Amino acid sequence: MTTEPLSRARIVAAAIDLIEREGADAVSMRRIAAELGVGVMSLYNHVPNKDALLSGVAEAVMSGIEFTDDPDAHWSDRVRMQARAFRQIAHHYPRSTMLVVSRTLHSSAGLLPVERALATLRSAGFDGVDAVRMLRMFIAFIVGSLLREVGVTPSFAPPQPRSVDAEQVDETLFPHVSELAPLLGRCDHEAEFEFGVEMLISAIAAHPAREEGAR
Amino acid sequence: MTTEPLSRARIVAAAIDLIEREGADAVSMRRIAAELGVGVMSLYNHVPNKDALLSGVAEAVMSGIEFTDDPDAHWSDRVRMQARAFRQIAHHYPRSTMLVVSRTLHSSAGLLPVERALATLRSAGFDGVDAVRMLRMFIAFIVGSLLREVGVTPSFAPPQPRSVDAEQVDETLFPHVSELAPLLGRCDHEAEFEFGVEMLISAIAAHPAREEGAR
DNA sequence: TTGACGCACGTACACCGTACGTGCCAGCCT
DNA sequence: AGGCTGGCACGTACGGTGTACGTGCGTCAA
Known part of the structure; x- marks a missing residue:
C-alpha cells in the first residue's frame, strides 16, 4: 500500500468529495482525517484551521471553471x-x-x-x-x-x-x-x-x- | 424583577440580537439561554431544535420588510x-x-x-x-x-x-x-x-x- | 555521527446540540 | 376541597466538534 504523502491538495480534494457525497454538515476534521486514513492532527501540518480548509475548497472549485473564451467572437x-x-x-x-x-x-x-x-x-x-x-x-x-x-x-x-x-x-x-x-x-x-x-x-x-x- | 415568560418570539428576538452583535458564529443554544437568563433546556419547550430557531430568525427578518406599495403608481x-x-x-x-x-x-x-x-x-x-x-x-x-x-x-x-x-x-x-x-x-x-x-x-x-x- | 527539523499522531480541553428525567406550580374535574 | 394532570424551567449526561500542545520517528545536513 503506497501511502501517498499527505498534502493540502489531497486534504482539500477529500473535503470536496465528502461535501458532495454527504453535504456540508458532514464535514469535520475528524471525518476528513478518517476518510484519508490519517490522524486528525496530521491535517494541521498542512492547513492552519478548518476555515482555511473551506477557503481552499472554495478556491479549488472556482479554479475548476472551464473557460473557452474566443476573443474574436461577438x-x-x-x-x-x-x-x-x-x-x-x-x-x-x-x-x-x-x-x-x-x-x-x-x-x-x-x-x-x-x-x-x-x-x-x-x-x-x-x-x-x-x-x-x-x-x-x-x-x-x-x-x-x-x-x-x-x-x-x-x-x-x-x-x-x-x-x-x-x-x-x-x-x-x-x-x-x-x-x-x-x-x-x-x-x-x-x-x-x-x-x-x-x-x-x-x-x-x-x-x-x-x-x-x-x- | 418581572421575569416575562419565555416564548418563541422572545427567543428568536434574542437570537437576532446576538447575531447582529457578535455574528452568526456566536449563536449557540447555551449562549442564547444565557442572554435570556434561563437554562439551556428551557429553550426546547418553545423551539424544537436549533435549525428551527434559525428558520424563525429568517422568517422574522423577512416579515420585517416594510412595503409601501401604491397600486396606482407606474x-x-x-x-x-x-x-x-x-x-x-x-x-x-x-x-x-x-x-x-x-x-x-x-x-x-x-x-x-x-x-x-x-x-x-x-x-x-x-x-x-x-x-x-x-x-x-x-x-x-x-x-x-x-x-x-x-x-x-x-x-x-x-x-x-x-x-x-x-x-x-x-x-x-x-x-x-x-x-x-x-x-x-x-x-x-x-x-x-x-x-x-x-x-x-x-x-x-x-x-x-x-x-x-x-x- | 550527530544535530535539527518535518511531520504523523495521541491526549486533553472547552464548547456544542440535545435526549432524558425531575420537580414545581397552575388549572381543571370531581 | 382534594387530587390529578399537564405545561414548563431546569440539571445532568452523552457523543460530537475544533484545536493547543507534547511526543516520537524519519530523513536529510553538517
Whole structure:
C-alpha cells in the first residue's frame, strides 16, 4: 500500500468529495482525517484551521471553471459562454457551490474570470467604470441564480413538497400567488438562467454609454 | 424583577440580537439561554431544535420588510420601491441577512412580497409565465447583490485590505484587472444596486412579450 | 555521527446540540 | 376541597466538534 504523502491538495480534494457525497454538515476534521486514513492532527501540518480548509475548497472549485473564451467572437456570445461556465460548477459541485457563494473569497483564484469578463465588456464598447458596473450586475445575477438552484436542491434527492403548495395558500389574500402556484412550484433552472442572461445581454446592448463598433 | 415568560418570539428576538452583535458564529443554544437568563433546556419547550430557531430568525427578518406599495403608481416605480424594501433589511440586519438568503425558506413569510411583485408585473402587462420569469430574475439579482453587500462587510468593521490590492496583481497576466484595480477595490453598494435595478427595469420595459398600456 | 527539523499522531480541553428525567406550580374535574 | 394532570424551567449526561500542545520517528545536513 503506497501511502501517498499527505498534502493540502489531497486534504482539500477529500473535503470536496465528502461535501458532495454527504453535504456540508458532514464535514469535520475528524471525518476528513478518517476518510484519508490519517490522524486528525496530521491535517494541521498542512492547513492552519478548518476555515482555511473551506477557503481552499472554495478556491479549488472556482479554479475548476472551464473557460473557452474566443476573443474574436461577438461580445454577446462571449458573455453567454462565460455565464454558462459559471453555472457549470453548480452542476459539477452542487453542494460545494453553496460554500463558494456564501463565503467571501479573498484569494486570487477568482481573478481570471474577472479578467476575461472585463476584456469582453471593454470589447463591447464600455469604458472602465461601466465595465465594472456591468460585471457586478452580472455577478449578482449569477450568484443569486446559483444560490437558488443549489439551495432548492439540497442533494437532488427527495421530491420535496415545493414551498408553495397550491390549495393551501389563501387565495383571497394572495390571488396572484395562488393563481400562479403551479408555475411557482416548478422551475426549470437552466431555462430561467438562460432567460435572465438574455435579458441582461439585451439590457447591456441597449445601454447608451456603450460605444458602437463592437467586435 | 418581572421575569416575562419565555416564548418563541422572545427567543428568536434574542437570537437576532446576538447575531447582529457578535455574528452568526456566536449563536449557540447555551449562549442564547444565557442572554435570556434561563437554562439551556428551557429553550426546547418553545423551539424544537436549533435549525428551527434559525428558520424563525429568517422568517422574522423577512416579515420585517416594510412595503409601501401604491397600486396606482407606474409599475416601474413600484418595482423600484419593492427592490429597495428588500435591500433595507440588509441595513437593519446585515448579519442576519446572510442567514436569510443562504437558507431555503419553507415558510410562507416570504409570500407577501411575492404577491406584491406578481401584481406589479401583471400590471406592467405580462402574462403569468413571464411575470414569474421576471420575478425570478429580479430575485436572483437582489439576492446576489445583498450577498455581496453583507459578505464583503462581515461586521462593518476592520478596513480590510480589499481582495484586489493594486500593485500586487500581475499586470501582464491580468491587464484589465490591474488597470481597473482602484475601481474594483471600491464599491458603493447603494449606487451599484440602483444601477442594476434601473438596468433590469429598462430590460423589462423593452421586453416584447409585454402588452403596452401599463398603468 | 550527530544535530535539527518535518511531520504523523495521541491526549486533553472547552464548547456544542440535545435526549432524558425531575420537580414545581397552575388549572381543571370531581 | 382534594387530587390529578399537564405545561414548563431546569440539571445532568452523552457523543460530537475544533484545536493547543507534547511526543516520537524519519530523513536529510553538517
